[in-house]
Amino acid sequence: MGTPLPRDPIADAQRNWERHGWGDVAAPMAAITAIMRTQQILLARIETVLKPFxxxxxxxxxxxxxxxxxxxxxxxxxxxxxxxxxxxxxxxxxxxxxxxxxxxxxxxxxxxxxxxxxxxxxxxxxxxxxxxxxxxxxFGKSGFGPDDVDHLIRVLGTFRRDAGDFED
Amino acid sequence: MGTPLPRDPIADAQRNWERHGWGDVAAPMAAITAIMRTQQILLARIETVLKPFxxxxxxxxxxxxxxxxxxxxxxxxxxxxxxxxxxxxxxxxxxxxxxxxxxxxxxxxxxxxxxxxxxxxxxxxxxxxxxxxxxxxxFGKSGFGPDDVDHLIRVLGTFRRDAGDFED
DNA sequence: TCCAAACCCTTGGATGTCCTAGTATATTGC
DNA sequence: GCAATATACTAGGACATCCAAGGGTTTGGA
Missing domain, CATH: 1.10.10.10 (Winged helix-like DNA-binding domain superfamily/Winged helix DNA-binding domain)
Incomplete structure (x- = not known):
C-alpha cells in the first residue's frame, strides 16, 4: 500500500464508466467511490492515533x-x-x-x-x-479547508437524513 | 437498526465538542464522522444490490x-x-x-x-x-445533486492526493 | 389473568481488513 | 557467480460488522 500511484484510480474509473456509455452515472460513481476511499484513509489515521491507548x-x-x-x-x-x-x-x-x-x-x-x-x-x-x-x-489536521468542512457537513447531513438516520 | 433518531447524533457530538472547549476542531470532527457514517450507509446499499449476484x-x-x-x-x-x-x-x-x-x-x-x-x-x-x-x-439514485457530486469529487480528490494515494 | 407478540442481549457464523511472519523467486552489488 | 536484499503471494491471527437464532423479560390484548 506504500507508493503513490501515478494517476488517480478513481478518475480512471470515472473515465471507464464514460467510455462504456454510463456517463450519466459516472460522476456519482466517482463521488461514492471517493467517499469509500476517504473513509478508509481517515479510519487508518484514527486507528494509528488510538493504538497507543x-x-x-x-x-x-x-x-x-x-x-x-x-x-x-x-x-x-x-x-x-x-x-x-x-x-x-x-x-x-x-x-x-x-x-x-x-x-x-x-x-x-x-x-x-x-x-x-x-x-x-x-x-x-x-x-x-x-x-x-x-x-x-x-481532527486538527484534517486537510479540509473550513469551507469544505461546512460543505461536507451540510451535504452529508442531508444525505444521512434522507437515508433515514434521523428526522430532525 | 431501524427507527430514525429524533435528532442528528453527529450534530449532537459537534455541540458536545464545542461545549467542552474544543470548538476549533468540532467542525472537522463532525465532517469526518459524517464521512464515516455515509460510507457505512452507501456500503450497505451496495451490498444489498450485489447480494442477489x-x-x-x-x-x-x-x-x-x-x-x-x-x-x-x-x-x-x-x-x-x-x-x-x-x-x-x-x-x-x-x-x-x-x-x-x-x-x-x-x-x-x-x-x-x-x-x-x-x-x-x-x-x-x-x-x-x-x-x-x-x-x-x-449510483443513479445517490441522492447527491450534480453540484454536490462535483464538489465531493474535487474536495475528496484533493484529500486523497494529499494523503499520498496518487501523484497526478 | 394469561398467553402471544415485542423487545433486549448474546452466541455462533460469514466476510472483510489489516498486521506479522514465512516461502519462493528476482535483482543487485561485490 | 553468489550472497544479500527486495519483491510477490499466502497462512494465521486479531478486530469489526452484519445476519440468524435463541433465551429471558415486558407488555398488551383477549
Whole structure:
C-alpha cells in the first residue's frame, strides 16, 4: 500500500464508466467511490492515533459516547441506536472494554431485559486522553479547508437524513 | 437498526465538542464522522444490490477492475495497488471468486513470483450485470445533486492526493 | 389473568481488513 | 557467480460488522 500511484484510480474509473456509455452515472460513481476511499484513509489515521491507548475506533466511539452521557451510563440499545451500529457490535465492543476495565455492565433498575454500560474511572480518564490525541492529530489536521468542512457537513447531513438516520 | 433518531447524533457530538472547549476542531470532527457514517450507509446499499449476484463489494471491485483491463488479467500486486487494499485482502477475494469460477489464477509468463488473475467468461458476464444493477440502483439514485457530486469529487480528490494515494 | 407478540442481549457464523511472519523467486552489488 | 536484499503471494491471527437464532423479560390484548 506504500507508493503513490501515478494517476488517480478513481478518475480512471470515472473515465471507464464514460467510455462504456454510463456517463450519466459516472460522476456519482466517482463521488461514492471517493467517499469509500476517504473513509478508509481517515479510519487508518484514527486507528494509528488510538493504538497507543489500546483502543480501536469502535471502542473509542463507545467510550466517548458514554463520557458525554450525564450519568456516565447508557443502555446497550441506546448506544447501538446512537452509534448507528448493530447491537451485536456493541456487545462485542463492551466485552472488550469490560475486559480492559474501562466500562462495566450493570442491570437496569426497572427493566430486566436491559443492560446498562457504565464508564469506570479509568475509562473516563482514557477517553479524555484519547479525545485530546484525536483532536490534535486527526481532527486538527484534517486537510479540509473550513469551507469544505461546512460543505461536507451540510451535504452529508442531508444525505444521512434522507437515508433515514434521523428526522430532525 | 431501524427507527430514525429524533435528532442528528453527529450534530449532537459537534455541540458536545464545542461545549467542552474544543470548538476549533468540532467542525472537522463532525465532517469526518459524517464521512464515516455515509460510507457505512452507501456500503450497505451496495451490498444489498450485489447480494442477489452472490457478490460482495470487495469481490465486485475486483471483477470490475479486471473487466476494464485490456487483457482481462492483472497481477495480484497491481490489483492490490489499484484497489488500495492490503495484498492479503486481494488474496482473500481471489480465493472466493476462484471458488465461484469467476476468476482464475495463472502464473506470470516471465516472473515466477507473480500470479495473474484472469476473468472467466462467467466472471465477465456477472460483472456486466452487477455493474448495470449498481448503476441503476445506487449510483443513479445517490441522492447527491450534480453540484454536490462535483464538489465531493474535487474536495475528496484533493484529500486523497494529499494523503499520498496518487501523484497526478 | 394469561398467553402471544415485542423487545433486549448474546452466541455462533460469514466476510472483510489489516498486521506479522514465512516461502519462493528476482535483482543487485561485490 | 553468489550472497544479500527486495519483491510477490499466502497462512494465521486479531478486530469489526452484519445476519440468524435463541433465551429471558415486558407488555398488551383477549
Amino acid at each position: 489500546g483502543l480501536t475506533f469502535a471502542r473509542y466511539e463507545l467510550l466517548a459516547l458514554l463520557s458525554f452521557a450525564r450519568s456516565g451510563a447508557l443502555p446497550m440499545n441506546k448506544a447501538s441506536a446512537l452509534l448507528q451500529v448493530h447491537p451485536t457490535s456493541v456487545t462485542n465492543a463492551v466485552d472488550r472494554l469490560e475486559k480492559a476495565a474501562l466500562v462495566a455492565r450493570s442491570p437496569h433498575p426497572t427493566d430486566g431485559r436491559t443492560t446498562l454500560i457504565e464508564l469506570t474511572a479509568e475509562g473516563r480518564t482514557l477517553a479524555k486522553k484519547a479525545t485530546a490525541a484525536l483532536n490534535a492529530e486527526v | 452472490g457478490l460482495t463489494f470487495a469481490r465486485y471491485e475486483l471483477l470490475a477492475l479486471l473487466s476494464f483491463a485490456r487483457s482481462g488479467a492483472l497481477p495480484m500486486n497491481k490489483a492490490s495497488a489499484l484497489l488500495q487494499v492490503h495484498p492479503t485482502s486481494v488474496t482473500n477475494a481471489v480465493d472466493r471468486l476462484e471458488k465461484a469460477a469467476l476468476v482464475a489464477r495463472s502464473p506470470h509468463p516471465t516472473d515466477g513470483r507473480t500470479t495473474l488473475i484472469e476473468l472467466t467468461a462467467e466472471g465477465r458476464t456477472l460483472a456486466k450485470k452487477a455493474t448495470a444493477a449498481l448503476n441503476a440502483e445506487v
